Amino acid sequence: MDRGRRREGSGRRIALLVQYDGTDFCGFQIQDNGRTVQQEIEKGLKVLLKETIRIKASGRTDSGVHALGQIIHFDTLSNTSLDRICLGLNGIFSRDVSIKNAFDVNPSFDSRFSAVEREYIYLIYNHPQRTPFMKYRAMWLNSNIDLDYMKETARILVGEHDFKSFCKKISAEDNTVRTINSIEIDRNYDLISIKISGNAFLHNMIRIIVGTVVEMYKEGRNPSYIKQILGKKDRDYSGKTAPAHGLYLSRVLYNPELSTYPSAY
Amino acid sequence: MDRGRRREGSGRRIALLVQYDGTDFCGFQIQDNGRTVQQEIEKGLKVLLKETIRIKASGRTDSGVHALGQIIHFDTLSNTSLDRICLGLNGIFSRDVSIKNAFDVNPSFDSRFSAVEREYIYLIYNHPQRTPFMKYRAMWLNSNIDLDYMKETARILVGEHDFKSFCKKISAEDNTVRTINSIEIDRNYDLISIKISGNAFLHNMIRIIVGTVVEMYKEGRNPSYIKQILGKKDRDYSGKTAPAHGLYLSRVLYNPELSTYPSAY
Numbered sequence: 001m002d003r004g005r006r007r008e009g010s011g012r013r014i015a016l017l018v019q020y021d022g023t024d025f026c027g028f029q030i031q032d033n034g035r036t037v038q039q040e041i042e043k044g045l046k047v048l049l050k051e052t053i054r055i056k057a058s059g060r061t062d063s064g065v066h067a068l069g070q071i072i073h074f075d076t077l078s079n080t081s082l083d084r085i086c087l088g089l090n091g092i093f094s095r096d097v098s099i100k101n102a103f104d105v106n107p108s109f110d111s112r113f114s115a116v117e118r119e120y121i122y123l124i125y126n127h128p129q130r131t132p133f134m135k136y137r138a139m140w141l142n143s144n145i146d147l148d149y150m151k152e153t154a155r156i157l158v159g160e161h162d163f164k165s166f167c168k169k170i171s172a173e174d175n176t177v178r179t180i181n182s183i184e185i186d187r188n189y190d191l192i193s194i195k196i197s198g199n200a201f202l203h204n205m206i207r208i209i210v211g212t213v214v215e216m217y218k219e220g221r222n223p224s225y226i227k228q229i230l231g232k233k234d235r236d237y238s239g240k241t242a243p244a245h246g247l248y249l250s251r252v253l254y255n256p257e258l259s260t261y262p263s264a265y
Numbered sequence: 266m267d268r269g270r271r272r273e274g275s276g277r278r279i280a281l282l283v284q285y286d287g288t289d290f291c292g293f294q295i296q297d298n299g300r301t302v303q304q305e306i307e308k309g310l311k312v313l314l315k316e317t318i319r320i321k322a323s324g325r326t327d328s329g330v331h332a333l334g335q336i337i338h339f340d341t342l343s344n345t346s347l348d349r350i351c352l353g354l355n356g357i358f359s360r361d362v363s364i365k366n367a368f369d370v371n372p373s374f375d376s377r378f379s380a381v382e383r384e385y386i387y388l389i390y391n392h393p394q395r396t397p398f399m400k401y402r403a404m405w406l407n408s409n410i411d412l413d414y415m416k417e418t419a420r421i422l423v424g425e426h427d428f429k430s431f432c433k434k435i436s437a438e439d440n441t442v443r444t445i446n447s448i449e450i451d452r453n454y455d456l457i458s459i460k461i462s463g464n465a466f467l468h469n470m471i472r473i474i475v476g477t478v479v480e481m482y483k484e485g486r487n488p489s490y491i492k493q494i495l496g497k498k499d500r501d502y503s504g505k506t507a508p509a510h511g512l513y514l515s516r517v518l519y520n521p522e523l524s525t526y527p528s529a530y
Contacts, residue, residue: 020397098395
């Protein structure tokens, strides 16, 4: 990794590790109305590098969804150092977006297509009373939930399945088969974190999974009931979509051009 | 602890465990201009219990300072159950204040004078680039700091000392001797937490301690230099006051009428 200056005019591809608080964004992807992360970053790059740059991301995030480790890439003729790009952009951005790191990558690197694994974290604040500190940071669940129940349900979902029941109806693609590599569920005081890794996810897949597991528990269903829902291949049989503000794109893994550091606040 | 209904008109003293995000408050104590936590709670109690109630807190917090476990108390003639008080107030409040628990306490209980220990947490986000998730939640330190250095400096401060050098000048009382029971410093990825317990603290004492330790490290001072600052008994010799938004009133301990649960988000 070369953090110094490059030869002028040679052209290069840069990847950025980006964090954003999704609260005040209408999602990642640029659109006509509404502030988006893509727009914010492209505007910043224009100011800093005096170039009109189009960025690409590992994946779009919906309105309200956060990112601890989103990866984007772009091409530029600029020879600005990576450190100056980080500091320069952070000086321009509003305080709800931040570049945590920058990498010179191979011209064949693509933040979306080179990704080998994506990791998301869903946070549930589980307490009879809400907390101001998790207002836009976690789903609030004021009733009890059993962690072993959640883990048992999760175990059934791990692996390759047709997740059509867990995909936003309007977005359903032809191929709704996906592989979940792992689901880790932990509790730290009142905060439950659900960490899900997989190659790729369907639209709203993680939020529908979380909403369904919570609903199944409330309704006194057996964990294995989720197998039946999978089998139906119909969104009508799964539960409500859990709120966007509990979801974080936490890590994207590449092999071997770029690896991100362990993501945390 | 009696969570049920009480005899009408008998009068009772209630203590509340309160959390607030200090960002949009001009501190705890009621004032003519500006929104305060006290005002928000008293307004809520008036709506819920139809009584004009004056609350008292374990201690005031300054503008921007947060609370994970503030304790307040008040007297009321109402026989409303504790659960209804929690839920009712949380239904009325803005989402930056929350009642986490309510207790019937002895009429001699005083949230301020019965407190035997107060615990504060100061958070430092230590990374070259800022993060959107700690915007109003932690002081941002973009240069390196050594945890062992901080711990060594902290060890010198533990115990009974005259902390006049660590007290806001204008607020200095006659007696500036205080006892720090313990200081625990931990790092979790990029987040450094400094947990300080003591019987009571001077105005800005914790924020000046944090600011001073950071400054001492930057200036290459020996940890024992803090002993000299203590000895001067003059605010001019200590460092800058660290920002309010890194400070959390995390716990207040009482003995034996009321004990709060381990505080976390």
